[in-house]
Amino acid sequence: MLFTKKATFRGGVPVPHWKNTAEAETLQMGVPSKVYIPMLQHIGAPCTPVVNKGDTVKVGQVIGTSDKLISAPIHSSVSGRVTNVAPMVVFNGQSVMTVEIETDGLQEVHEDVKPPVFNNKEEFLEQLKKSGLVGLGGAGFPTHVKLAPPPGKEVDTLIINGSECEPYITSDYREIIENSWNILLGVYTLVDLFGFKNVWIGIEDNKPEAIKVLSNIAAKDDKYSDVVKVVKLKSRYPQGAEKMLIYACTGRKVPPGKLPADVGVIVMNINSVSFIREYIRTGMPLVKKRVTVDGPAVKNPANVEVPIGTPIADVFEFCGGFRSEPVKVLMGGPMMGVAQYSLQYPVLKHTNALIALDEKSAKIPPEGPCIRCGRCVDVCPMNLMPLHINRHSLHGDVEALEKYHANDCMECGCCSYVCPAKRHLVQSIRLAKAQLRQAATAAAAKGGK
Amino acid sequence: MENGLLMTSSPHIRDNTNTRRLMADVIIALLPACAAGVYFFGLRSLLVLLVTVAASVIAEYITRILLKREQTVGDMSAAVTGLILGMNLPPTIPLWIAIVGSVFAIVIVKQLFGGIGQNFVNPALAARVFMVISWPVQMTRWIIPDAVSSATPLGLIKEGASAAEELPGYFELFIGKKGGCIGEVSAAVLLIGAVYLVARRVITLEIPLTYIGSFALLTWIFGGDRLFSGDALYHVLSGGLILGAFFMATDYTTSPVNRKGRLIFGIGCGVLSAIIRLFSNYPEGVSFAILIMNTLVPLIERYTIPRSFGGGKSVA
Numbered sequence: 001m002l003f004t005k006k007a008t009f010r011g012g013v014p015v016p017h018w019k020n021t022a023e024a025e026t027l028q029m030g031v032p033s034k035v036y037i038p039m040l041q042h043i044g045a046p047c048t049p050v051v052n053k054g055d056t057v058k059v060g061q062v063i064g065t066s067d068k069l070i071s072a073p074i075h076s077s078v079s080g081r082v083t084n085v086a087p088m089v090v091f092n093g094q095s096v097m098t099v100e101i102e103t104d105g106l107q108e109v110h111e112d113v114k115p116p117v118f119n120n121k122e123e124f125l126e127q128l129k130k131s132g133l134v135g136l137g138g139a140g141f142p143t144h145v146k147l148a149p150p151p152g153k154e155v156d157t158l159i160i161n162g163s164e165c166e167p168y169i170t171s172d173y174r175e176i177i178e179n180s181w182n183i184l185l186g187v188y189t190l191v192d193l194f195g196f197k198n199v200w201i202g203i204e205d206n207k208p209e210a211i212k213v214l215s216n217i218a219a220k221d222d223k224y225s226d227v228v229k230v231v232k233l234k235s236r237y238p239q240g241a242e243k244m245l246i247y248a249c250t251g252r253k254v255p256p257g258k259l260p261a262d263v264g265v266i267v268m269n270i271n272s273v274s275f276i277r278e279y280i281r282t283g284m285p286l287v288k289k290r291v292t293v294d295g296p297a298v299k300n301p302a303n304v305e306v307p308i309g310t311p312i313a314d315v316f317e318f319c320g321g322f323r324s325e326p327v328k329v330l331m332g333g334p335m336m337g338v339a340q341y342s343l344q345y346p347v348l349k350h351t352n353a354l355i356a357l358d359e360k361s362a363k364i365p366p367e368g369p370c371i372r373c374g375r376c377v378d379v380c381p382m383n384l385m386p387l388h389i390n391r392h393s394l395h396g397d398v399e400a401l402e403k404y405h406a407n408d409c410m411e412c413g414c415c416s417y418v419c420p421a422k423r424h425l426v427q428s429i430r431l432a433k434a435q436l437r438q439a440a441t442a443a444a445a446k447g448g449k
Numbered sequence: 450m451e452n453g454l455l456m457t458s459s460p461h462i463r464d465n466t467n468t469r470r471l472m473a474d475v476i477i478a479l480l481p482a483c484a485a486g487v488y489f490f491g492l493r494s495l496l497v498l499l500v501t502v503a504a505s506v507i508a509e510y511i512t513r514i515l516l517k518r519e520q521t522v523g524d525m526s527a528a529v530t531g532l533i534l535g536m537n538l539p540p541t542i543p544l545w546i547a548i549v550g551s552v553f554a555i556v557i558v559k560q561l562f563g564g565i566g567q568n569f570v571n572p573a574l575a576a577r578v579f580m581v582i583s584w585p586v587q588m589t590r591w592i593i594p595d596a597v598s599s600a601t602p603l604g605l606i607k608e609g610a611s612a613a614e615e616l617p618g619y620f621e622l623f624i625g626k627k628g629g630c631i632g633e634v635s636a637a638v639l640l641i642g643a644v645y646l647v648a649r650r651v652i653t654l655e656i657p658l659t660y661i662g663s664f665a666l667l668t669w670i671f672g673g674d675r676l677f678s679g680d681a682l683y684h685v686l687s688g689g690l691i692l693g694a695f696f697m698a699t700d701y702t703t704s705p706v707n708r709k710g711r712l713i714f715g716i717g718c719g720v721l722s723a724i725i726r727l728f729s730n731y732p733e734g735v736s737f738a739i740l741i742m743n744t745l746v747p748l749i750e751r752y753t754i755p756r757s758f759g760g761g762k763s764v765a
Binding site (some may be wrong): 010013015016135144160167243247253254255256258297326327328329330334335336337338339340341342343355357361362364365369370371372373375376377378381382383384385386387403404405407411416418419421424426427430436446 | 453455456457458460462463464466467468469471521524526541564565566567585653690701702704705706707708711750754755756757758759760
């Protein structure tokens, strides 16, 4: 059923939509000549490679595992031969052990890939872990961990995040349009297994077609129509931020440093639930990802499904290459995406967009003095005072950083976006967090002596 | 750099506002009130405004050079200061005094404290108070459109009941047929400018509304012969209250940046303005009230640090 109240949160900014690829049906990209699969594509412990140089691998074969609780196995997205296992710098500048595979183009599927069998919640989670699924919205938290909150935390609500509030990105939207039934069937499976009393599917009102399609299907099934509700969210960035979305849908506030489960909620990306349904049907682990390829420097903006590990250069090439010299290339959207150092970096599990900016759009205006207009305070969804964190970070005043709750910042970018003096507020808050960490480490070392 | 790719921290897009555009909006919003001042008080008012703006801009330009700092005259904040100062002067002000005031505002109050964003009181207001104290006669020589008297309505009220018959009515007050400073004369056109600033989201209404609201309440309670008989509307429309509430108390640098702080600041301005107007020797209290509240801004902000979303963390 369609829930008609228009939900939102306090603060935020109206960013441009630029959903140029909304009507671009997902294209299948062929297999690149080489893939680079890093052993860390999630929040948590990195995996250890279980293949060696020279091994042959097939699609869906496990190539990295970890025995740590918070981790997710890594699979080969191609069939071919392992040509190297060595550290490689990935999208965020971290050096991670990476399996390099030369593809044979056959895409033979590994024999272990078969539909999972489960009879209850525990067995399901065990099987889900084997799928390698992590939060596909961007954070990459292992899904089987998210669905198993520690005892004592009663979770009654599931929120499906389809708000897709960043400019350009349409990969969630395409999933809704192309695989609407998968999403609902995935949701129903989770409702049956976990007994959620409420499921909210949150979608921004700039995607009326998506709201219509999903609410129509949700209304079809009597058994679930009271539980599963489609919520029309106001189009305002960062509507899709976990805490904002939870507040918009349920009115519950997740306290700083706490998890959604602490207020009885689990949030999943729309692509993640859809994947669960597909995994139950086929048993194919997470080996490919739809990414929106767009930006002023891209020749043919598109939605492309690519094998995980494909170098981003190959994806751009598939989209006709560049219209003009790419000056800045982003993994993710323009508000929170990460600027890439090299086009050889691979697409990861939680990559949802590749944006190439040209000279004009990559330009960041010069920083001026703060005029204390207070806009950063007005727009901050976390109720912080970015201007003061900025000032104290530059002065290295760690005590003040604590007082102004610098660690509660989620780095959504609203403050920098609206700042008339064009100050690098988010950048300095990131620095502030590092300063706080450093001070804490120093204090711990001192205490230990 | 490999591939020559640019590496910067997110966000990678910014909106199209900037300091200069905000300042330009403030100037646009003030122009109708300036025009009204020129209409009621004659072309000499225009000359005063031009002189204060020019003196402020030149003072800023030269000071930045002398201080060997980046040139900031292009952000137009000096022009705003000059314009607001000019609007706070009587039309008869000797020009050399206007120039000294402008230089005081820019050099002493603004630049010596670090320039835009760093001054702890409103430069135009501090300069006005400096001028009132230094040249009390020249700073209170008014002209009234189509009238013989040369006192402001508030001055007349201070003089006592004998002068009451000379007081202009509500309509004259609203339109601007009264004695006063160049820019404060017409509440009507000032409000047009205020609507523009709010619509353009240059200012929010927290400060103006709490300011005018608390001021009206106090003048109603204590402004008459007995309690609850004061003429609040008359007080609101007289003097520099509208100009002060919408254009001077909302000055970014010298007002709180957070919502709660703005509410406290606005109420403080309203209370002080009413007290000074009703109980002191000065007919007008807006300048002093805002200046006093300016100095309290750091304190207000320190005690109103908002809690993080969902947070129960202690404040300060």
